[in-house]
Amino acid sequence: MRIGTRGRYALTIMFYLGSNYDSKRYISLKEISDNEGISFKYLEKIMVDLNKDNYLDVLRGNNGGYRLKKDPKEYSIGEILRRVEGDLSPVDCINSGCTREKKCKSYPFFEGLNKEINKFVDSKNLADYL
């Protein structure tokens, strides 16, 4: 689970929306792109995954954009990262059915590490860092 630009930018977007939660206005990707210095087109692409299953409120057209549906404290960092980066496990063998699992001495270690990572990211939410 190396976290790349997708995960980092997704958090940037979510913190930006979180900071504007009270105003209830829709924020365009253009605004975020300009203020954070991130490629607009790349943000659009990340948004495809980030906004699956109507994770956010969307409005197209003039003065449109995105805004949080729920209070920032309802958005866990773990879920945000998982949406755009996929599974967060530190090695492939976890969650992809390793056949050597039984005799593998590393496996229990990786399971422990995986648990620790997920526990941490799921225990934090947007409000914790606003």
Added chain:
Amino acid sequence: MRIGTRGRYALTIMFYLGSNYDSKRYISLKEISDNEGISFKYLEKIMVDLNKDNYLDVLRGNNGGYRLKKDPKEYSIGEILRRVEGDLSPVDCINSGCTREKKCKSYPFFEGLNKEINKFVDSKNLADYL
């Protein structure tokens, strides 16, 4: 810090050496390669990093190979992984001087995650899983 085959194979090697610590015999990469079904040539390459600074005892030639220098409990998993995978931080911005660090809301989160990961891997050693 996605852990790839380098890190996994390094642990496989170290656990193998750890299992044979009491016998004091030198273990060849050929033996590990055969028993674990891993490419011999790839193991050789991983060994270059793993054995930097005389981390292990080495003997060339017939009946040669590698063996642990110290008790398995003296080898932390964190150090092993770091040797072959480099720095274990989950994002580039940690340890590479992010300029936006001051205003970045994600940064404190990543610092926390990084700390958690390193604490875990450094608290475990080979003997814990033998």
Added chain:
DNA sequence: ATATTATACTACCTAATTGGTAGGAATACA
């Protein structure tokens, strides 16, 4: 209506990284 400002969708592209392979030189020992 229609111009403007957004998101939504699809396709493409380049550089770096991952996960190897190959071959020979140096060394230790039987």
Added chain:
DNA sequence: TGTATTCCTACCAATTAGGTAGTATAATAT
């Protein structure tokens, strides 16, 4: 001196990361 081993250097193919580009669709202001 032959054999088994590590050491060193170079190469390589497939995948992933990190984008760019263009067009369709939708909402709103005028």
